[in-house]
Amino acid sequence: ASASAAMRAVFDLAARVAERPATPVRIEGEVGTGKEVLARFIHERTAARRKAAFVAVACSGGGEDRLLAELLGRAGPGPASAGALERATGGTLYLDEVGDLPPQVQNELLRVCKTGRFRRLGGVGDQPFDARMIAASTTDLGRLVRKGGFRADLFHRLDVFRLLVPPLRERREDILPLGRFFLAQFARQWVRPVPALSASAEAALLAHDWPGNVRELRNVVEGALIAQQGETVEASSLRIESGPRDAGESFFAVRLGRGDALPTLAEVEKGYLEAVLRHAHGNRAEVSRVLGISYPTVTRKIAEYGIELPR
Secondary structure, X not given: OOOOHHHHHHHHHHHHXXXXXXXXXXXXXXXXXXXXXXXHHHHHHOOOOOOOOEEEEEOOOOOHHXXXXXXXXXXXXXXXXXXXXXXXXXXXEEEEOHHHOOHHHHHHHHHHHHHOEEOOEOOOOOEXXXXXXXXXEOOOHHHHHHOOOOOHHHHHHHOOEEEEEOOHHHOHHHHHHHHHHXXXXXXXXXXXXXXXXXXXXXXXXXXXXXXXXXXXXHHHHHHHHHHOOOOEEOHHHOOOXXXXXXXXXXXXXXXXXXXXXXXXXXXXHHHHHHHHHHHOOOOHHHHHHHHOOOHHHHHHHHHHHOOOOOO
């Protein structure tokens, strides 16, 4: 379960549409937000489909011929092969980056949506298709339609039930729970004790904007677990890439990016404290737990640094 209300709302909607096994779903979100995870959640929650296959197709970077063969399969000459439409029948067809489909492939997919049938390349007869389609994109597909880059009629066939996955920077409550989840996942995979995140590591994770979203966080945690030597993952083990930031950029990136002098230890402490306070929505007890310092110390430092609590 997600710690953020935004993601809980998304999963609640996903659970509702799972009860409608024929309803197409469109998922929109930035790279790395977990669109395929959400699609698999819908598949597993759909009683009428979960025992059949979940088939994912990457719609970008493959070319028209490759995508047609991957979707439709081949009847011959040469070895026959079942395509994604055939393999997904009874289950779920997940189309990743659907906005990148070439025009001819869009035409074929529209035909499938209209008729519920498809034909293998080189074949002479149609086969029935019965699967839930879940189409995902990082771009605004509606805007692409308006620009003429995607068929409007296909868009409306796919855009029956829409889910928007918020980026990780807009659901910061999920950063630490996800970080701990990935730590435990990799530790079990590598048959190692599950380490804890130090207070400095937690603060560093909270201060980052995660332009690569959940995927970036997972990679950072994996790298940290490889680098760390003791029972606790320290901030020094986190390989967090710095780069262009918007208004949410971290305290350290702002200072160093401007070429200013390195911050003092007091400024570093204040920056960490402000980051954790934002994450905890001003809850001093939660800040005390995350940073491993007493509640009175948290209160004293807030007053000492003149920090305004988030409202």
